[in-house]
């Protein structure tokens with residue numbers, strides 16, 4: 407199910423381990439679908455909050471995109487998914503949109519948040535990053551009419567779903583070799599975005615997604631990987647799982 411009502415109507419919910427915030431439905435899957443699947447398989451509670459419907463697009467409609475989003479959500483096994491209903495193409499960082507996103511954080515209480523990487527060509531993505539950073543801060547305010555209790559997500563990390571051909575230097579890479587098929591299927595679920603009207607002969611859009619994952623995997627000596635950035639240093643309790 408995709409929650410489309412006000413954050414205050416979410417009700418009692420066990421806090422999430424992390425929440426991926428995406429400008430459009432499909433950004434979370436493209437940027438970190440493998441990591442989402444991996445952490446869910448390890449028992450974590452993972453949510454996705456899409457800020458807009460992502461529509462209109464050349465081959466999509468709100469109805470088609472909603473069905474595709476639901477299919478992708480089920481493939482990954484996402485714990486909670488919602489849509490904030492902010493305007494696609496015209497996403498703005500206003501006090502109202504900041505309070506809205508902060509309200510989701512207060513109701514869902516994710517320990518960590520994932521936002522889009524800060525350099526991008528798509529204005530919605532650039533605004534989303536800025537909006538999420540500010541909403542994370544506002545989430546901890548007291549004496550406000552935002553729903554829920556004051557809450558501060560411990561960490562803010564960044565995934566790459568970028569409309570620029572950037573040669574980026576990530577801070578860490580997650581091994582998604584075992585989750586690649588799920589990631590691929592979750593991206594392919596957005597047929598109106600990545601298949602309809604696109605080349606059907608190599609190199610297809612999905613071939614490029616796979617080549618990217620293989621590149622990041624090669625850098626960590628694994629088959630497939632997903633890169634991430636952070637502005638603050640990572641804290642480790644052990645070096646055991648670093649390879």
Ligand SMILES: [Zn+2]
Nearest residue numbers: 429430433531
């Ligand atoms: Zn997007």
